[in-house]
Amino acid sequence: MIELKNIKKVFVRDKNRIEALKDVTLKVNEGDIFGVIGFSGAGKSTLIRIVNYLEKPTEGQVIVNGNDLSKLNNKELRDLRKRIGMIFQHFNLLESKTVYHNIAIPLILNNISKKEIDERVKELLEFVGLADRANAYPSELSGGQKQRVGIARALATNPLVLLCDEATSALDPQTTHSILQLLKKINKEYNITILMITHEMNVIREVCNKVAVIENGEIIEIGRLIEIFGNPQKQTTKNFVRTVVNDRVPESILEQYRGDEKERLLELKFIGGKAKEAVISDASKKNNVEINILYANFTELKKDILGYITVSIKGDLKDIDLAVGYLEDKGVEVREVIR
Ligand SMILES: Nc1ncnc2c1ncn2[C@@H]1O[C@H](COP(=O)(O)OP(=O)(O)OP(=O)(O)O)[C@@H](O)[C@H]1O
Ligand SMILES: [Mg+2]
Known part of the structure; x- marks a missing residue:
């Protein structure tokens, strides 16, 4: 046009x-x-x-x-x-x-x-x-x-x-x-x-x-x-x-988190309308890890939803890796949160 x-x-x-x-x-x-x-x-x-x-x-x-x-x-x-x-x-x-x-x-x-x-x-x-x-x-x-x-x-x-x-x-x-x-x-x-x-x-x-x-x-x-x-x-x-999408993990959350070797802090990025809860709980169940949601932030775009969820994930390191792989296969972008 x-x-x-x-x-x-x-x-x-x-x-x-x-x-x-x-x-x-x-x-x-x-x-x-x-x-x-x-x-x-x-x-x-x-x-x-x-x-x-x-x-x-x-x-x-x-x-x-x-x-x-x-x-x-x-x-x-x-x-x-x-x-x-x-x-x-x-x-x-x-x-x-x-x-x-x-x-x-x-x-x-x-x-x-x-x-x-x-x-x-x-x-x-x-x-x-x-x-x-x-x-x-x-x-x-x-x-x-x-x-x-x-x-x-x-x-x-x-x-x-x-x-x-x-x-x-x-x-x-x-x-x-x-x-x-x-x-x-x-x-x-x-x-x-x-x-x-x-x-x-x-x-x-x-x-x-x-x-x-x-x-x-x-x-x-x-x-x-x-x-x-x-x-x-x-x-x-x-x-x-x-100015409109808050992808920063709040300091207060970072302060609470006391990671040890068996725990990682991750930020999951969801783009579009994927079912978030199911993906997270499936990743947890299938791989025998515990995933806790610490913080979530969603932004509504004209047609889509953009979501950032900060989670802590606990378990054996290899299980954690498998869980992360599972999330990535489901189209979730996973990023390590650096404190
Ligand atoms: N008629 C003009 N004569 C000389 N310079 C001009 C003219 N119109 C625009 N400019 C210059 O061109 C540049 C871009 O201006 P423009 O008005 O397109 O910006 P803008 O993005 O619309 O800014 P704003 O958000 O402030 O409206 C500026 O440096 C401006 O000074
Ligand atoms: Mg102008």
Whole structure:
């Protein structure tokens, strides 16, 4: 649906060259909710603005819905942009216009009849849960409600793709959650592909099926959600993952543990929906070892569960090895906890 191929973007300001994007390649498939995460200044906004040619790349190709954007004339580009909705961190609503009017703007610009506009706006108001606020002005709305207006406006022209630039960064956690639920509904019910950029891993965790990590204008890691959360490779990715996944064994647990030769302290990593209790008790029964759960931590990803369980395992060394082998055969990753 969206393909960026070897994108480079250089800004020149006061004779300084800023390489905002260095060599970015990524592919968003139809139906994806694709997240791009990075720190401030990493190049996220530049990347998303390149997708609808609000920013033209210095080098590289942008392909949206099969169209190479560099090959389109102005009219064709305008037409394609109608199929690319965008929402923003600070909503970008017209303060002097009502909610109704804000949502109607893209339709008015497209010379659509009043009657059709009215039908569409009412449908959208209903969809985003603002049917009773049609005549309110943006200043009378909460942040979450303003973003709902932004979303309805972005959906007005039936886009194929929705671009979200930090769409929840100005909102509290509760409101963020409700907006993310709405984005999921849009993705599912309207079959709209979503590309979102954020600096919050929790946002990615809740809605995305794929994620790319961007740092200094480069994609340093990219993959399905479970891969990135379960096995982050780069330090920056690990730091982002740590903001939502707690894989550290608490000090208090480590202090209690007095390992001797017949006991090992292990951290078991469960990815996906494997039956944990059964695997652990089977490993224990089959190999004549005692396994005690000391600490467990689970994180719900969009579709999967990622779990870390710290256990102490007691028995003869060879039985312990067999039990560990059993767990590994069942797809559990086992790591020795170092005190
Ligand atoms: N129009 C511009 N002119 C000059 N430099 C720019 C321009 N737009 C962005 N930059 C620079 O490009 C780099 C990437 O900026 P960008 O806005 O894409 O980052 P970002 O990841 O969106 O950051 P934030 O999280 O703070 O929004 C920064 O160094 C920024 O100063
Ligand atoms: Mg930005």
